[in-house]
Amino acid sequence: xxxxxxxxxxxxxxxxxxxxxxxxxxxxxxxxxxxxxxxxxxxxxxxxxxxxxxxxxxxxxxxxxxxxxxxxxxxxxxxxxxxxxxxxxxxxxxxxxxxxxxxxxxxxxxxxxxxxxxxxxxxxxxxxxxxxxxxxxxxxxxxxxxxxxxxxxxxxxxxxxxxxxxxxxxxxxxxxxxxxxxxxxxxxxxxxxxxxxxxxxxxxxxxxxxxxxxxxxxxxxxxxxxx
Amino acid sequence: xxxxxxxxxxxxxxxxxxxxxxxxxxxxxxxxxxxxxxxxxxxxxxxxxxxxxxxxxxxxxxxxxxxxxxxxxxxxxxxxxxxxxxxxxxxxxxxxxxxxxxxxxxxxxxxxxxxxxxxxxxxxxxxxxxxxxxxxxxxxxxxxxxxxxxxxxxxxxxxxxxxxxxxxxxxxxxxxxxxxxxxxxxxxxxxxxxxxxxxxxxxxxxxxxxxxxxxxxxxxxxx
Numbered sequence: 001x002x003x004x005x006x007x008x009x010x011x012x013x014x015x016x017x018x019x020x021x022x023x024x025x026x027x028x029x030x031x032x033x034x035x036x037x038x039x040x041x042x043x044x045x046x047x048x049x050x051x052x053x054x055x056x057x058x059x060x061x062x063x064x065x066x067x068x069x070x071x072x073x074x075x076x077x078x079x080x081x082x083x084x085x086x087x088x089x090x091x092x093x094x095x096x097x098x099x100x101x102x103x104x105x106x107x108x109x110x111x112x113x114x115x116x117x118x119x120x121x122x123x124x125x126x127x128x129x130x131x132x133x134x135x136x137x138x139x140x141x142x143x144x145x146x147x148x149x150x151x152x153x154x155x156x157x158x159x160x161x162x163x164x165x166x167x168x169x170x171x172x173x174x175x176x177x178x179x180x181x182x183x184x185x186x187x188x189x190x191x192x193x194x195x196x197x198x199x200x201x202x203x204x205x206x207x208x209x210x211x212x213x214x215x216x217x218x219x220x221x222x223x224x225x226x227x
Numbered sequence: 228x229x230x231x232x233x234x235x236x237x238x239x240x241x242x243x244x245x246x247x248x249x250x251x252x253x254x255x256x257x258x259x260x261x262x263x264x265x266x267x268x269x270x271x272x273x274x275x276x277x278x279x280x281x282x283x284x285x286x287x288x289x290x291x292x293x294x295x296x297x298x299x300x301x302x303x304x305x306x307x308x309x310x311x312x313x314x315x316x317x318x319x320x321x322x323x324x325x326x327x328x329x330x331x332x333x334x335x336x337x338x339x340x341x342x343x344x345x346x347x348x349x350x351x352x353x354x355x356x357x358x359x360x361x362x363x364x365x366x367x368x369x370x371x372x373x374x375x376x377x378x379x380x381x382x383x384x385x386x387x388x389x390x391x392x393x394x395x396x397x398x399x400x401x402x403x404x405x406x407x408x409x410x411x412x413x414x415x416x417x418x419x420x421x422x423x424x425x426x427x428x429x430x431x432x433x434x435x436x437x438x439x440x441x442x443x444x445x446x447x448x449x450x
Contacts, residue, residue: 018320021308101320164309222283226306226321 006110006139010132011149013156018101022094023161023225024048024154025210028217030165034209038169041162042176045155049183051207053154055085057191058202059129060136060143060150067114067137072121074197075130081199082127088211090218092127094227100125102135112138147191151184161225241358245276245336246442247326248435249315249357251379254345256365257389257422259287262342264428265435266296273337273439276329277302278322280314282344301333311344319356326356338439348377359438361431365390366399373408381411385418385434392421 009015026044029035035044059082066074086092103126107115118126118134126134129150136146159177163170194202214227250258262277269275275297279287281304288304291297303325307314314322326339341357343350352360362383364372367390373380380386386408394401401419408417418430 014317016318016320018318020310020313020318021306021321101324105320223306224283225308
């Protein structure tokens with residue numbers, strides 16, 4: 001019951017953990033002309049949810065389980081699973097930065113052994129979904145709620161960035177997000193089917209276009225977003 | 228920018244860390260010039276770090292690095308995702324991360340300056356990020372700006388009105404600006420500068436030395 005409230009807080013773009021400065025590849029996609037309007041954006045979001053969204057949801061769900069029985073070795077192993085599922089170095093760095101900021105913020109909101117042990121086990125910053133799952137556990141969420149929050153933020157960040165960068169109608173973009181509800185549920189479901197600690201079977205969907213966008217973005221001179 | 232610092236966070240109450248000074252204000256008012264001037268004036272006597280919040284690029288950070296007023300590695304740039312005010316007020320996580328990274332790499336420091344991206348008159352720093360803040364206006368923005376007020380003008384610990392050398396050219400009346408600022412600021416200080424003419428912004432630097440001394444005094448037992 002506390003889990004619902006915590007999930008809302010964790011998924012809220014107003015959570016002060018640095019998420020507002022990440023576009024999930026949308027800024028570069030806008031720059032190269034891959035997103036020019038609502039139709040492109042809808043396809044981008046659907047693709048992102050089906051790939052990076054599912055992977056991040058699965059990692060968050062697994063991290064939420066670890067958070068219930070935290071141990072340094074388990075955090076390090078799960079973080080390594082995240083590492084090998086994020087191919088682009090630019091994305092890895094962005095993910096670790098977001099994870100570090102999220103742990104810092106949520107440790108003050110939900111002081112807990114889960115987050116303390118993660119901060120000690122991965123001191124330079126755990127990957128964002130691992131940090132999100134740990135925070136979800138600290139806040140009283142179930143793995144499914146952690147997965148939902150992770151999948152949800154994987155599409156809201158680029159959607160908001162596209163509104164800012166292209167001046168799209170924000171109501172129309174929210175309709176696009178609402179249309180993703182069934183896909184979001186599917187992603188959370190897929191994220192939670194893996195047996196505890198058998199992490200080699202966690203989803204590892206690749207999104208080469210997102211990888212390339214992330215790498216190009218890092219080399220673009222004029223950037224408003226970190227990623 | 229990663230640093231191994233998750234388990235030695237500084238206490239939010241300020242003990243054992245540098246004073247954090249926010250410098251905000253509209254685009255083009257001279258925030259970066261003021262930061263450079265302060266580095267010039269204070270660099271010899273204080274241990275400094277600087278965080279910039281550039282809107283598009285690392286231009287402000289690059290300007291400071293080129294100016295050579297402070298070691299390049301003591302300047303970190305934060306990106307703000309189109310919303311410079313969000314990064315200094317509503318979601319300060321990236322700025323806190325940058326400040327703590329500087330303190331860990333080069334600490335102990337006396338002063339960390341956080342320069343906001345150019346924004347509007349309502350943009351102020353969260354108390355969670357800045358212990359004190361300066362708001363920078365310039366005379367060419369119009370001499371009505373102090374009267375219009377807004378949280379930056381009314382609540383900043385120091386209001387700096389820059390580019391006084393331009394006043395005759397833009398028809399700005401400094402007496403009016405001074406009188407209006409005093410009215411809306413409830414006795415808090417206002418300084419008029421022309422950083423183009425006074426490369427060290429000495430009156431502002433003197434004010435900063437005062438607040439750094441007070442900060443040290445207040446937190447002396449643990450610094």
